[in-house]
Amino acid sequence: MAVTPLKILTLLPWxxxxxLAGFFVAWIGYAVFARRRSVSSMSLLATTNHYRHLWMVQTTWRDVRVVDGVVLQNLSTSPSFFASTTILIIGGLLALLGTSERANALVQEIPFAARTSAAVFDFKLLVLTGVFVYAFFRFTWSLRQYTFGALMVAAAPDFRVFERGEASRExxxxxxxxxxxxxxxxxxxGLRAYYMSFAVIGWFFSPLVFAVGSAGVVYVLFQREFQSEVLAVLKS
Known part of the structure; x- marks a missing residue:
């Protein structure tokens, strides 16, 4: 039987x-908001970018850049770890799709959990899987970009070249x-996607928990990126 757009719309209650729409609006809207706000009010990412620039300036003064290579290797371990973990999560969610009826019955045993059909439960699992797929792509792209940064540091001219003015430090x-x-x-x-996945988990209980969870995650992200104590220390 063909699946029509009308059947897809009637799959879930309004x-x-x-x-679900509020979830994506909150996720995408916050990402746009954070990028624009960081121009006028330094975010945690923008502040640490300043330190990355200072770090690269210091690199041009070093004769031996072993410490820079060690730091870059340590930085790249985080996206590598999360990418590997995300693959395991995606595999677990896909395996759960094969036993969705039993999983749905188990969720319904939880107090206050929403009573839904297996098709609706599968749809929620697919949304949650999509969140982690996005996170995987962002983590792996981060890992590759750290590799590019390591190549740039390795290919940097000798510090004497900068001293003679044959290359620009800035x-x-x-x-x-x-x-x-x-x-x-x-x-x-990728980390934001992990945070937002907790809001999707709330969807298995009720749409209200899903909506409140989305708003709560955005609030936590805002507090950490714009009003955290570590940001105040870095900006001081």
């Missing part, structure tokens, strides 16, 4: 569609710092 620091900043931004996007 409160669920509203909660130009190198701007390019290399920007690449590392983009890697950090991709990693940050």
């Amino acid at each position: 409160p669920d569609w509203l909660a 130009e190198f620091a701007d390019r290399a710092g920007r690449v590392l900043g983009l890697a950090a931004e991709s990693f940050n996007d």
Whole structure:
């Protein structure tokens, strides 16, 4: 039997569609808001980008850049770890789709959990899987960008070349710092997806919990990126 758009729309009650739409509006809207607000009010990412630029400036003064390679390797371990973990999560969710009827029955045993059909439960699992698929792509892209940054540091001219004025310290620091900043931004996007996945988990209880969870996650993200104590220390 063919699946028509009308059947897809009638798959979920309208409160669920509203909660799902609010989830994506909150996620995408906050990402746009954070990027624009960081121009006037330094976010945690923008502040650390300043330190990345200073780091690359210091790199141009070093004769031996072993410490820079060690730091870059340590930074790349985080996206590598999360990418590997995300693959396991995606595999678990896909396996759960094969036993969705039993999983749905188990969820319905939880107090206050929504009573839904197996098709609706599968749809919610697919949305949750999609969130982690997005996170996987962002983590792996972050890992690749850290690799590009390591190549730039390894290919940097000797510090004597900078001293003779044959290469610009600021130009190198701007390019290399920007690449590392983009890697950090991709990693940050992946972490946001992890945070937002907790809101999707609330959807298995009710659309109200889903909506409140989406708003709560956005609030937590805002507090950490714009009003956290570590940000105040970094800006001081």
